[in-house]
Amino acid sequence: MTETLVTIDKAERLKQLPPYLFVELDRAKQRLEAQGQDVIDLGVGDPDLPTPAHIIARLKTSADDPANHRYSFTQGLLPLRQAIAGWYQRRFGVRLDPATEVLPLLGSKEGLAHLPLALVNPGEVVLVPDPCYPPYRSGTILAGGTVASMPLLAENQFLPDFGAISQRAARAAKLMFLNYPNNPTAAVATEACFEEAIQLAKEYHIIIAHDAAYSELAFDGTKPISFLQLPDAKEVGVEFHSLSKTSQMTGWRVGWVCGNAKVIAALNQLKTHLDSGIFQPVQFAAIEALQGDQQPLADAVATYQQRRDLVVEGLAKAGWDIPKPSATFYLWSPVPGRVPAHAALRGLADAGRSGGSPSMAFATRTLEEARVVITPGAGFGEHGEGFVRLSLTVPTPRLQEAVARLSKILS
């Protein structure tokens, strides 16, 4: 054995992060692919559709200009902040001051994960939906905050039951995350839900961070509202947006946060110590995405809606009833049927937690028997257990193939 010169031991805060529950599933997928098996991945929410051509063209011309090769300011180009304010005005009728109420981000995940570091002191509580997009939870843990879960239950249409938050938790809370249209449940918020959240925020001095990454991906005429449309919303919070899902730009890393100027200033102050802004050609491309042709977005929404119908109707024929979502490109479904005991036990081992994991067991089964990756709900939090998430972000013929394979193992 060679002697180690230095003990390399990672920080406690990293050890406190929740375990990555999909390790076993990922490994199993890689093993199958190494054997030459054709695996269809409905796990990740990463659009297969390309970024619209007019946005790419703007990137290219901007990249040719040497003025765009230098550090950009963390605060983002004023024309981008103006374009965001203009879009908010057109889309939601909400006025934003581009100077103080808009902050571009290196993808909204970056801002969401850093927000607790800018606002939360060690030991202070952050109200986090369960199930949820993982950065709310991990950002809170990295900042030394304490997570208090707000269960999202089917019987409440996956909206938080604010009445169920204890006074103690409400008093200790500094920040609350919300996300509608929701990942992973695909739920859409009501005005009443946001009103209640704002009421609670005013009563207990809680800052609200609403993640609206899926606001533009809605079907059958649904028009999700902005949190900032509600009275006093800007007094208590901010809203996060992203071009990742709206303009098929996941790899580009551009999003923003807007709303309360003090919250924005705090996050901006933190970010001056962490990054040096977004590559300017990406900022110009983002302006193009916001101000240019919106037909590609309408086309993408139509594609996701067709795919949604194809999968929901196809699997219903095989006896798996999945609720039809009115937004996002996810299907969120209770685990179908009864899971055989041996599979549940294997799921338990995979999840490394007590009580068994039906969602992990079912996802293991779809992978092994149908070579289709789906996401076990347990990976999004305790209350995600019993559900699985299917992503509609693979080409339509592949989705058809996935439906055929899943139908076979269900019958």
Ligand SMILES: *Cc1c(COP(=O)(O)O)cnc(C)c1O
């Ligand atoms: C995909 C997604 C985002 C977007 O992340 P980016 O960093 O902007 O790519 C934000 N929130 C949720 C809930 C998401 O699913």
